[in-house]
Amino acid sequence: xxxxxxxxxxxxxxxxxxxxxxxxxxxxxxxxxxxxxxxxxxxxxxxxxxxxxxxxxxxxxxxxxxxxxxxxxxxxxxxxxxxxxxxxxxxxxxxxxxxxxxxxxxxxxxxxxxxxxxxxxxxxxxxxxxxxxxxxxxxxxxxxxxxxxxxxxxxxxxxxxxxxxxxxxxxxxxxxxxxxxxxxxxxxxxxxxxxxxxxx
Amino acid sequence: xxxxxxxxxxxxxxxxxxxxxxxxxxxxxxxxxxxxxxxxxxxxxxxxxxxxxxxxxxxxxxxxxxxxxxxxxxxxxxxxxxxxxxxxxxxxxxxxxxxxxxxxxxxxxxxxxxxxxxxxxxxxxxxxxxxxxxxxxxxxxxxxxxxxxxxxxxxxxxxxxxxxxxxxxxxxxxxxxxxxxxxxxxxxxxxxxxxxxxxxxxxxxxxxxxxxxxxxxxxxxxxxxxxxxxxxxxxxxxxxxxxxxxxxxxxxxxxxxxxxxxxxxxxxxxxxxxxxxxxxxxxxxxxxxxxxxxxxxxxxxxxxxxxxxxxxxxxxxxxxxxxxxxxxxxxxxxxxxxxxxxxxxxxxxxxxxxxxxxxxxxxxxxxx
Numbered sequence: 001x002x003x004x005x006x007x008x009x010x011x012x013x014x015x016x017x018x019x020x021x022x023x024x025x026x027x028x029x030x031x032x033x034x035x036x037x038x039x040x041x042x043x044x045x046x047x048x049x050x051x052x053x054x055x056x057x058x059x060x061x062x063x064x065x066x067x068x069x070x071x072x073x074x075x076x077x078x079x080x081x082x083x084x085x086x087x088x089x090x091x092x093x094x095x096x097x098x099x100x101x102x103x104x105x106x107x108x109x110x111x112x113x114x115x116x117x118x119x120x121x122x123x124x125x126x127x128x129x130x131x132x133x134x135x136x137x138x139x140x141x142x143x144x145x146x147x148x149x150x151x152x153x154x155x156x157x158x159x160x161x162x163x164x165x166x167x168x169x170x171x172x173x174x175x176x177x178x179x180x181x182x183x184x185x186x187x188x189x190x191x192x193x194x195x196x197x198x199x200x
Numbered sequence: 201x202x203x204x205x206x207x208x209x210x211x212x213x214x215x216x217x218x219x220x221x222x223x224x225x226x227x228x229x230x231x232x233x234x235x236x237x238x239x240x241x242x243x244x245x246x247x248x249x250x251x252x253x254x255x256x257x258x259x260x261x262x263x264x265x266x267x268x269x270x271x272x273x274x275x276x277x278x279x280x281x282x283x284x285x286x287x288x289x290x291x292x293x294x295x296x297x298x299x300x301x302x303x304x305x306x307x308x309x310x311x312x313x314x315x316x317x318x319x320x321x322x323x324x325x326x327x328x329x330x331x332x333x334x335x336x337x338x339x340x341x342x343x344x345x346x347x348x349x350x351x352x353x354x355x356x357x358x359x360x361x362x363x364x365x366x367x368x369x370x371x372x373x374x375x376x377x378x379x380x381x382x383x384x385x386x387x388x389x390x391x392x393x394x395x396x397x398x399x400x401x402x403x404x405x406x407x408x409x410x411x412x413x414x415x416x417x418x419x420x421x422x423x424x425x426x427x428x429x430x431x432x433x434x435x436x437x438x439x440x441x442x443x444x445x446x447x448x449x450x451x452x453x454x455x456x457x458x459x460x461x462x463x464x465x466x467x468x469x470x471x472x473x474x475x476x477x478x479x480x481x482x483x484x485x486x487x488x489x490x491x492x493x494x495x496x497x498x499x500x501x502x503x504x505x506x507x508x509x510x511x512x513x514x515x516x517x518x519x520x521x522x523x524x525x526x527x528x529x530x531x532x533x534x535x536x537x538x539x540x541x542x543x544x545x546x547x548x549x550x551x552x553x554x555x556x557x558x559x560x561x562x563x564x565x566x567x568x
Contacts, residue, residue, distance in 0.1 A: 099525040102326040104401045106488055118488060118539065120329060121519070128252060128517040128540035129230070131488050148394070149403035152325040157528045168528045177399035180319055185392060192314035198343055198352045199309055 095171075098158040099123045101130070105151050113137070115147075119155065134172065143174040151175075203258075204547045204561050205265045212237060212549055216269030221369070221417050221550040225456060226258045227484030227510025227564075229517075229541030231285030234424060234456065235259045236415065238369045242273035244362065245300075246413065246424060247280055248290035252517070252540060257289035260296060262545075271297055276362060278303040278355065279339070280426035281410040282313075284332035285486065291338035302343060303361055306354035307376045307409030308336070312388035316402065319392060323399050333402045355411040356381060358446040372448050374412040375428050377440035384409050407459060408436045414448045419554030421450045423474060425458025430467045438467035442474075451476040454548065457483040457507075461492030461500060471503040479503075480558065482546050483567075484510045487539050497567055507567040508558060510544035515563055517542060 103119040113136045121127040132155075139147045157170040180188075204224070212222040218237025226233045226249060234246040245259045254261065263270040274297045279287045282305075294302060307313075317337040324334070343350050355361055355373035362371040376384075391402055407427035415422040430438045438458075441447065453476045459465035461483045481504040483492055492500075492509075500507055516538040529536055544564035550556045560566070 098522070098528055102329060104325070104329060106403070116488060118329075119536065120326065122326075123525075124520055127519045127521070128538045130519065130536050131539045132534060132536040134534070146398045146400075148400070150394070150400035151398070152329065152400060157525065157532065159528075168531050170528070170532050170534070175325060175398075177323075177325070179397045179399065180392075180395040185315065185319060185396075188318035189311065189315045191318045192311060195314050195340055195344065197349065198340065199354075200351055 094161040095156075096159045096161060097123075097156045100154060100156045102152065102154050103132070104153070105147070105149050106131075108136070108147075108149055110136075115139075117153075117155075122154075138170075138172050139174070140172070143172075146174050146176055152177075202561050203262050203265055204545050204559050205262070208547065208549070208559060209266050212547075213266040213270060216267040216271075217242060217273050220552065223415075223422065223454075223548045224259075224262065225482050225484065225510055225546045225548075226262075226543055227541075228252070228543040229485050229487045229511050229513070230539050231288060231486075232456075232484035232510070233257070233259055233286075235262060236371075238364060238417075240366065241364045241369065242275035243270065244275060244371065245277045245293060247278070247286040247426075248288055248293060249285070249543075250289040251543065255289075257293050258543060260293060272299060274300045276301045276303060278361070278411065278413075279305070279336070280413075281305055281407060282308060282332045282336045283404045283407070283427065284330055284335065286427065287332055287335045287339070288330060289335075291335055291342050294339050294342040298346065301353060302339065302350060303353045303355050303373075303411075304336075305376055305409045305411050306356040307381045307384035309352075309354055310385050310388065312385050312392060314340070316388050316392050316395075319395060320399075320402055325399075325401070329401065331401050332404070355413075357440065357444050358448075361413075368418045370416040370448070372414045372416070374414055374441045374444070374447055375426075375437075376409045376411065377436055377444070379433070379435035379440065380408045380437070383436070406431070407465075410458075412438075412441060412458065414452070416448060416450070417550065418552075420454060420550065420556070421448070421452040422454040422456075423452035423470075424456040425465065426456075427459040427465070429459055429462075429464045438465070438470055442467065442469045453479055455479050455481040455504065457481050457492075457500065459491075460484055460486035460489075461496040462486075462489070463496065463499070466499065475503070478505045480506045480508070480548075482508050482510070482548075485513065485541060487513060487516075487537075487541065501568060508546050508560065508564060509567050510546055510564050511541035512544075512563070512565055513541065515541050 100122045101119040102122055103117040105115050106118050107116040114133050115136055116133050119130040119132055151174055153172055153174040155172050159166045160169050212219055218239050220239050222237040224235040228249060231249040232247055233249045236244040248257050250256060251258050251261055277293050277300045279290055317333055320331060320333045321337040357375055357377050359373045360370060361373055387405055407429045410426040410428040412426045412428040413424040428438060434443060452474060455475055517540045519538050542563040545561040546564050547559040548556060
C-alpha cells in the first residue's frame, strides 16, 4: 500500500479527468477489492462534473487525487483500495516515498535477465531524463502479463517504517491502462483515411 | 548550450540565406538533428530534437540566431524515421515554417501507420514521456491544417528529393528499399495489436524504414546514414543500398555515421564502395544504449580518417538529488544515470573551392 504522497504526485496537469466507472473493467477491480466493496463502488463511484475526480464511498470522499488519466485503472483502483483500507493501514508498515520516477521499458535483455528503462523524475521534475537498468526479477508476478517494451511504470524509492525501524526499499508498479478496443482501432482507421489527401 | 554563431554566422549566412554549403549536426546524448545550408537555395532540416532548456527545436533556434529571416528560407524538412530521438519537435517546425516541404519515409505511407498514429495520439501516460508516433501524428495534423495543403513527399531508394536550380546540389534518398516498404505494414499491424492488451509507449522497432541520404555538392559527396541498420536480408537495410545500382555514383568524403555507430548499422561494403578512404565522419550519441561503444570507435578507426562526436557521456546534464535518495539508490544496487548530455554542435563549412573546415562547440569533440 502506498501513502498519500503517491496520490499527490500523480496529479498531472496534462491528464484528463476520469469519465466514469462505466469505462472501467470491473473484473480488474475485483482482483484488488473484496466483492462487497466492488459492488458499492459500481454504484457510488466517481464524479467528474467539476473536472476533478472524487471517489465517493459511504460517508467519505477521497479527493486527494484531483485528476486521473482516464486509462489508468491501476491508479483508480489504488485510490479506492487506499481509502477502504485506511484503518487497517494504521497498523501496517508505513511506506515513505523519498523519490519517484515514471518510466517506460525501452529494452528487455532476456539473456541478462534485465531491462533498460527511460525515466523521468517526478519528485524533481526539472531533472533531465535518466536511464536505469533493472533486473527482470524486480517485476512483480502480477505485472508479468503487461511487462513488455513500451510498458510504462512508476518506480518509488523510500523507507518502510514499522515498529520504529526504517528499511530502505524500492517499488516498481506497472501501469495497467485500458487496452485499445476494436472500436477505437476502427475509429482510428476511419480518421486515418482522412489523411489520404496529404499524399499524391 | 552555445551555438556556433558568433564568428561563423557571417561566413555561412547572408540575408537569411546560406552563403556557402554548410552542415550542422546537433546531438544531446539521445537523438540528433541536422541542418544543411545550400547557397542561393535555402536550408534543409533533417530530423529534429528539442533544446531541453527552451523546449524549442534546436534547428529553429539556430536559424533565428543566424538571421531573423533565415526561417523563411527553410525549403524542406525531412523525418528520416519515426523514432522519438529523431523527430522530437518536428511538428513545431512544420507549424512555424509554412514554406517548408515535408519528406518522410515511404514505408510510413500505409493505413497501418496512420491508424497507429491516430490510436496513440491522445495517449500521454505522463508529462514528459514522449512518443515518436505521437510526434508524427502532430506533424500530419499540422500539415492537414495548412491552406493550401502541402502534399507529403515520400523518400525511398535512389530517389532525388531535391535538385538545385544551378544543378550543383542534389539530395537523394538511398532507402528504404521496396522490400522494407512492403514489410512495414505487418510491423505496424503488430504494434497496433500490442496496444489491445494495455496502452503503452510504441516501442522503437528495427530501423529498416529509415531514410539514408546522399548529398552531392560541387566538390564533395556527403553520406548521411540516419539510423539505417544492417540485417541478414539482402533486400533491406544497407545491403539493399549496396546492391542498388541506380544509386548515385561516387564516394563520400564526409559521413554521418548511421545509428550512433552501432555494430548493427555497420557494413564493410558501404565503407569500401561508397566512402572515400580519407573520409571524415561524425557520430551522435545514444546514451540509453551506451552508443557508440569503445569497440565501435575502434572499428571506425579502421575506416575513417577522423571522427567527431556531438556530445560526450562525460558531459551529462546534472541531476539534482537529495543525498538520502542517492544513498537509497546505492543501497538498492541501482544505477540511475542522466540520459541527456549538453547539446553538441559540429559545423562543417565548405567554400567554393572545395576547401572545408570543421568547427565544434564546447560540447562536441574530435575522437581521433
